[in-house]
Amino acid sequence: MNSDLSSLQIKDIGEQGLLERLQRFCPPEIIGDDAAVLLTAPEKSLVVTTDMLVDGVHFSEVTTSPEDAGWRAAAANLSDLAAMGASPLGITVGLGLPGEVRVSWVERLYQGMTECLQKYNTPIVGGDIVRSPITTLAITAFGQVDPNLIIRRSAAQVGEAIVVTGIHGASRVGLELLLHPELGTNLHPEVKNALIKAHQRPNPRLDVLPILWKILESQPKMAIAGMDSSDGLADAIFQICRASSVGAILESRKIPLPKVFDHWLIKDQILEYALYGGEDFELVLCLPKELAFELVQQLGQGAALVGTITPGATVILHDEHEKFPDQELSLSQGFQHFSH
Amino acid sequence: MNSDLSSLQIKDIGEQGLLERLQRFCPPEIIGDDAAVLLTAPEKSLVVTTDMLVDGVHFSEVTTSPEDAGWRAAAANLSDLAAMGASPLGITVGLGLPGEVRVSWVERLYQGMTECLQKYNTPIVGGDIVRSPITTLAITAFGQVDPNLIIRRSAAQVGEAIVVTGIHGASRVGLELLLHPELGTNLHPEVKNALIKAHQRPNPRLDVLPILWKILESQPKMAIAGMDSSDGLADAIFQICRASSVGAILESRKIPLPKVFDHWLIKDQILEYALYGGEDFELVLCLPKELAFELVQQLGQGAALVGTITPGATVILHDEHEKFPDQELSLSQGFQHFSH
Numbered sequence: 001m002n003s004d005l006s007s008l009q010i011k012d013i014g015e016q017g018l019l020e021r022l023q024r025f026c027p028p029e030i031i032g033d034d035a036a037v038l039l040t041a042p043e044k045s046l047v048v049t050t051d052m053l054v055d056g057v058h059f060s061e062v063t064t065s066p067e068d069a070g071w072r073a074a075a076a077n078l079s080d081l082a083a084m085g086a087s088p089l090g091i092t093v094g095l096g097l098p099g100e101v102r103v104s105w106v107e108r109l110y111q112g113m114t115e116c117l118q119k120y121n122t123p124i125v126g127g128d129i130v131r132s133p134i135t136t137l138a139i140t141a142f143g144q145v146d147p148n149l150i151i152r153r154s155a156a157q158v159g160e161a162i163v164v165t166g167i168h169g170a171s172r173v174g175l176e177l178l179l180h181p182e183l184g185t186n187l188h189p190e191v192k193n194a195l196i197k198a199h200q201r202p203n204p205r206l207d208v209l210p211i212l213w214k215i216l217e218s219q220p221k222m223a224i225a226g227m228d229s230s231d232g233l234a235d236a237i238f239q240i241c242r243a244s245s246v247g248a249i250l251e252s253r254k255i256p257l258p259k260v261f262d263h264w265l266i267k268d269q270i271l272e273y274a275l276y277g278g279e280d281f282e283l284v285l286c287l288p289k290e291l292a293f294e295l296v297q298q299l300g301q302g303a304a305l306v307g308t309i310t311p312g313a314t315v316i317l318h319d320e321h322e323k324f325p326d327q328e329l330s331l332s333q334g335f336q337h338f339s340h
Numbered sequence: 341m342n343s344d345l346s347s348l349q350i351k352d353i354g355e356q357g358l359l360e361r362l363q364r365f366c367p368p369e370i371i372g373d374d375a376a377v378l379l380t381a382p383e384k385s386l387v388v389t390t391d392m393l394v395d396g397v398h399f400s401e402v403t404t405s406p407e408d409a410g411w412r413a414a415a416a417n418l419s420d421l422a423a424m425g426a427s428p429l430g431i432t433v434g435l436g437l438p439g440e441v442r443v444s445w446v447e448r449l450y451q452g453m454t455e456c457l458q459k460y461n462t463p464i465v466g467g468d469i470v471r472s473p474i475t476t477l478a479i480t481a482f483g484q485v486d487p488n489l490i491i492r493r494s495a496a497q498v499g500e501a502i503v504v505t506g507i508h509g510a511s512r513v514g515l516e517l518l519l520h521p522e523l524g525t526n527l528h529p530e531v532k533n534a535l536i537k538a539h540q541r542p543n544p545r546l547d548v549l550p551i552l553w554k555i556l557e558s559q560p561k562m563a564i565a566g567m568d569s570s571d572g573l574a575d576a577i578f579q580i581c582r583a584s585s586v587g588a589i590l591e592s593r594k595i596p597l598p599k600v601f602d603h604w605l606i607k608d609q610i611l612e613y614a615l616y617g618g619e620d621f622e623l624v625l626c627l628p629k630e631l632a633f634e635l636v637q638q639l640g641q642g643a644a645l646v647g648t649i650t651p652g653a654t655v656i657l658h659d660e661h662e663k664f665p666d667q668e669l670s671l672s673q674g675f676q677h678f679s680h
Binding site for chain 1: 373374375376377378379380382383384385386387388389390391392393394396397398420421423424426429430432433434435436465466467468469470471472473474476478480481482483485487490492493494567568
C-alpha cells in the first residue's frame with residue numbers, strides 16, 4: 001500500500017465507498033438486502049449478545065493496534081456465546097466513525113476481527129456505518145444452542161466443583177507490559193510475548209463446548225452453571241453465586257496463574273490480577289465433582305478445579321498456608337463504568 | 341417525578357444503576373446471563389439487521405423528543421425486517437452515553453422504543469451500556485422468515501407491477517413543519533398533526549406481510565422482490581432495479597402523496613419529498629400485475645400501483661400531462677453520509 005492510499009480518510013470515499021471496501025470481509029451471499037438471512041438448525045435456541053466499544057474507553061491506539069482492537073472485540077462477543085454454551089452463527093458490526101479516520105485503520109480493524117472470527121467459522125453478516133464524532137464499534141453476536149445444554153449463571157448447586165478452563169491474570173499482566181515496557185525486564189522474551197499476546201489476542205473458549213457436551217452425554221439431563229471470566233474471576237464467581245443463591249470457597253493456591261509471575265510480581269499482586277484483571281475470556285463452570293475432574297483432565301493446559309459451591313451467600317478465598325486462611329472476597333475492585 | 345429525580349444524571353447512578361432501571365423495559369426471563377436465549381420456529385430462517393444512530397447526526401433534541409427518537413429507532417429496524425418479509429423476534433440495544441446525560445432522558449428513550457416494539461410484540465432481549473463522549477444508539481433486530489417467502493431486492497422481473505404500501509413524502513413534510521413551525525399555516529391542525537406524527541412515529545409495515553402471504557398462498561413458489569422506502573422511494577426503486585438488473589417506469593401521478601400538499605407546496609416540491617425525503621417506512625414490492633392489484637385492494641389506505649418493471653437499466657419518471665412526459669430519474673438527491 002503506498003502512502004497516498006494509507007492516508008485516505010473516510011470523508012474522501014464516503015459511507016458507500018467504505019462499505020464497498022469492507023464487503024470483502026463478508027460472505028458475498030449476504031450483501032445487498034435490508035437484512036441478512038441465516039440458516040439455523042431446527043430444535044436449537046437462538047442466543048444473542050451485544051457489546052459497545054468506544055475509542056478511548058474500551059480501546060486505545062496506545063496499547064492496541066486496529067487489528068488487535070478488532071480481534072478483541074470479536075473475541076469478547078464470541079466468549080459471551082461460549083459462556084451460554086452456544087456455537088456462533090454470525091455477527092453484525094455497527095461502526096461510528098469521524099470523517100478523519102483513515103480508511104486503512106478501518107480495514108485493519110476488520111482484518112483483525114475476521115482473523116478471530118475465521119478461527120471459529122463465524123461470518124460478519126451485516127452492519128451499518130455512520131458518521132460520529134468518536135470512533136464507536138457495536139457488535140452483536142448470534143449463536144445457537146441445544147436448549148438442554150444452555151449454560152446459565154443461575155444453575156449452580158451446593159457441593160459442585162468450580163472449574164476454570166485456563167490461566168487467569170495473563171491478559172492484565174500483558175496490558176501492564178504494554179503500558180510500561182520497562183517492566184518485566186527479567187522475563188524471557190518468549191514469555192513476555194506470550195503475556196502480551198494473551199492481552200492482544202485472547203481466545204474465546206468455544207473449543208471447550210464439544211468436550212463438555214461429550215462428558216455430559218452419559219448424564220441424565222442436568223442444568224449446567226457457568227459464565228465467562230471477561231470481567232475477572234472474582235466477578236464470575238460472584239455473578240454465579242448471586243444468580244444461584246449460593247456461596248463459594250475459592251482456593252487461592254489452585255487458581256492457575258502464569259508461571260512467570262515469580263520473577264517479577266509479588267503473590268498478592270498476581271492474585272489480584274487473576275481475580276480482578278479480567279479479559280482472560282476463560283469459562284468458569286460449576287459441575288458435579290467427577291464431571292468437573294474429567295473436564296479438567298481433558299482440557300489440560302491450565303484448566304483446574306479451583307473451589308466448591310457452598311450454602312450461604314459469601315465467597316471465601318481460602319489459603320491454608322496463611323495465618324488467617326479464610327478471607328471473605330469482595331467485588332470492590334471490580335470494574336465499574338461511569339464511576340466518578 | 342420531582343425535579344430532583346429528573347435532574348439525576350448517568351454518572352450519579354453508574355452503569356449498573358442505569359441497567360437496573362432499564363430492566364423494567366425487558367422481559368424478566370432474559371436478564372442475568374451473558375446473552376439472551378430465544379426460541380425460534382423450526383424451518384424458518386433467521387434475519388438480522390443493525391443500525392447505528394448518533395446524536396446530532398441521526399436525531400436531535402430540536403425536532404425529536406427522546407420518546408420519538410426511541411420510537412423511530414425501533415421502527416427503522418422493524419421496517420428492515422418487514423422489508424425482508426420477516427416477523428420480529430427481538431432487538432438488542434447498545435447505548436453509548438456521556439455521564440452528563442439525564443437518567444430520565446434514557447428512560448424516555450426506552451419508553452418510546454418499547455411503545456413501538458410492543459405494538460409489534462417485540463421484546464428488548466439484551467443490551468450494553470457504556471460511557472461515551474456522544475450519545476450513540478446501536479440497535480440490532482432479528483426476525484424469522486419462511487425461506488420461501490423472503491423478500492429480496494434482486495428478485496424483480498420484467499413486466500411486474502410496482503406496489504407501494506402507502507403515502508410517500510409525509511415524513512419529510514412533517515420534519516419541515518417541525519423545523520419551521522411558521523410553515524403550513526393554512527393546514528388544518530389535524531392534518532398538520534398527522535404529518536408531524538408521520539415523521540415522529542412512523543409505522544413499520546409488518547402488517548402487510550400476512551396479507552401478502554395470504555395472496556401468495558394460491559401461487560406456485562415465486563420469488564418476491566422488494567424493500568422498504570426508508571431512504572426514499574427513488575432509492576428503493578433504484579436499489580431493486582440495480583439488484584435485479586432491470587429498469588422501471590414510475591408514473592409520477594400515481595405516487596400516493598399526502599392530499600394536503602396542494603394548499604401549501606408546489607407539485608415539484610411534493611414529488612421531490614416523496615421520491616427523496618425518505619423515512620416513510622413503506623414497502624415497495626414488485627409482483628405480477630393481478631397479485632399486485634389484489635394486494636393494493638386489500639391494503640387500501642394509500643397503497644397504490646405506481647409503475648412497471650422494464651428491461652434495461654434506466655428508471656423513467658413518466659407523466660403524460662407534461663410536455664416531456666418521460667424524464668430519467670437520478671439518485672443524485674439521495675442521502676449520503678460523509679459528503680463534504
